[in-house]
Amino acid sequence: MELIFESRIDLNVSGKLVFFQNKPKLHPDPVLEPSSFVDGAGTQLYGTVMYDQGMYRMWYMSTPKNWDEWNMETICYAESDNGIDWRKPNLGLVDFASQGKDNNLINIPGHDMSVFIDPEAPPSHRYRGTLSTGKSHKTSRTD
Numbered sequence: 001m002e003l004i005f006e007s008r009i010d011l012n013v014s015g016k017l018v019f020f021q022n023k024p025k026l027h028p029d030p031v032l033e034p035s036s037f038v039d040g041a042g043t044q045l046y047g048t049v050m051y052d053q054g055m056y057r058m059w060y061m062s063t064p065k066n067w068d069e070w071n072m073e074t075i076c077y078a079e080s081d082n083g084i085d086w087r088k089p090n091l092g093l094v095d096f097a098s099q100g101k102d103n104n105l106i107n108i109p110g111h112d113m114s115v116f117i118d119p120e121a122p123p124s125h126r127y128r129g130t131l132s133t134g135k136s137h138k139t140s141r142t143d
Contacts, residue, residue: 032060032086038074038096038103039088040065047075048115048129049083056080059106059115059129066097073109073133109133 034040039062047060058078074096078086094105110131118128 027084031084032058032078034062034065035088036103037065037099038062038105039076041067043076046112048113050115050117051083052117056083056086057115058086059113061111061113062105064097073111075106075108075110075113075131076104077106078104 032043032045034042042063044061044063045058047058049056049058051057056079058080060076060078062074062076064074076088077091078088080086088104090102091104091106092101093107094103095101096103096105108129108131110133113129113131115127115129117126119126121128
């Protein structure tokens with residue numbers, strides 16, 4: 001996974017749009033690796049990375065350790081001070097596959113989640129998101 005935080009658009013120019021891009025610094029090692037039952041088979045950035053309130057925040061899709069092609073609706077949260085070294089805080093929200101709530105899963109199942117900040121929302125609801133879900137996306141096993 002490559003993280004690039006060094007692009008910006010300068011909108012303070014009258015009559016034209018100017019785009020600046022610095023050469024990104026690439027890191028050869030992964031910045032987020034599988035480390036638990038909920039992401040033991042893989043992590044994917046079908047999600048969002050944003051800098052907010054003094055830290056980087058990431059919402060990403062995970063592939064559980066026991067993945068058998070049905071439970072791909074797992075979205076996790078991680079945070080970092082520098083965008084390279086990530087922590088996966090225990091959120092205690094989801095009992096996944098009867099393994100308990102000691103994990104960093106958010107309690108919204110779906111696929112391809114994109115998170116944004118709603119400036120009009122109260123602080124407790126400022127993070128909003130869009131995601132894919134529906135009949136083709138199972139959130140629990142029925143057999």
